[in-house]
Amino acid sequence: MPTDPNLDRFDHIPETALAWHREGKGAALATVVETWGSAPRRVGSQLAISGDAEIEGSVSGGCVEGAVIVEALEALEEGAARELEFGVSDGDAFAVGLACGGTIRVLVEPVGKAMPEDMLADLVAARAAREPRAYVVDLETGARRLDADGHETRFRMDRSGFEEGSRTFVAIHNPPLRLVVVGAVHIAQALVPMARIAGYDPVIVDPRETFGSDARFPGERILNDWPDDAVAGIGLDGRTALVLLTHDPKLDDPALMRALRSDCLYIGALGSTRTHGKRVERLAEAGFSEDDIARIHAPIGLDLGAAGPAEIAVSIIAEMTQVLRKGAR
Known part of the structure; x- marks a missing residue:
């Protein structure tokens, strides 16, 4: 077995x-x-x-x-x-x-x-x-x-x-699909059950126990660790998607850098075009190339005109599926 x-x-x-x-x-x-x-x-x-x-x-x-x-x-x-x-x-x-x-x-x-x-x-x-x-x-x-x-x-x-x-x-x-969600926010509450239906085994990562709690995510695997430590322990491979939802560079960036050094299936980061522009600057200063940074799907999700956490979650699942079935854009 x-x-x-x-x-x-x-x-x-x-x-x-x-x-x-x-x-x-x-x-x-x-x-x-x-x-x-x-x-x-x-x-x-x-x-x-x-x-x-x-x-x-x-x-x-x-x-x-x-x-x-x-x-x-x-x-x-x-x-x-x-x-x-x-x-x-x-x-x-x-x-x-x-x-x-x-x-x-x-x-x-x-x-x-x-x-x-x-x-x-x-x-x-x-x-x-x-x-x-x-x-x-x-x-x-x-x-x-x-x-x-x-x-x-x-x-x-x-x-x-x-x-x-x-x-x-x-x-x-292939190994089972996994989804690592950094940031136990409202979007994550909609995304996690959708991801499970789509065939992913989700893990929620948030050091803030108030956010990453059993009450907010009943029955799910939750790691109240710093994201870079958590993703290092989980492991990022070609069957693992990483979604970053915190908006906080202190939490997102270290995990993002680990993902860019792996063959992670999908990397998506929440934030506006302006927010992503600043993210690009930080990553370039950290030594990542344009090709490395281009692996990040940001703003995250397909452009569906989504409004609200549930619709944003739909757009993320749709983009993950597109990458899985058709390859990176």
Whole structure:
């Protein structure tokens, strides 16, 4: 099972499959490798099936899971991978919230047979260490490998799929998304629940305990530390977004400088154009280049004409999503 607490809020399907296999139950991983039309799940979505017909995850939102389980149990008996194709009817699609149906292709791989146990264990270890990996399988030859690099665009876009013109499928396993919010202000109160819905695991940082309190952010992780110390402890990587909301250079700047020295996914800072101009001057004096400073999204958020904390939070989530899916502007 996962050792990284962040994974508890996200999928732990490979971890579950490995655990079932090692318990002697047998396990198979089913992965969506291709879709047409309005398929319920995106390419790369997974379902783990144990030899006792236990399941974790989903490949269709419920439309074809029963058939996949039957096929997976047969694949476990045979010890070989198999490809499945399903048409999701309009009626089934409507039942899981879609307007129309589609078609999905699913790869089923018995663990320890088609998918080597040590390869799955290496993948699980990389996920726990927040290290991205690509699981690459050639469906013509059956060759499999794990890559730590060489798929930069796919890693950045979080996009699994077939290599163009081939039968080689690349399943991207990125660390869970995180959001570090510096400044437990009104915007943060709107932003944090939105970010969680969007798939981020949020952390709120504010040394002012009156602001960063359980009463204002019930159930959330709050660090009442100085921001530079907090982000150093959390770690900033290519799957972590940093949002600075305090308006106070004493709090924002040290964290901002750490972010500019990292490969942080997104860096956004609240403030007017004039405020950002002064921020740019301070950073230049601290030795940061124009290219470094250009990584900062400021004024923060897409220009939606937002008014009020909730709308500003929407604009921030929208900009974070744009950077995640399309790259920096």
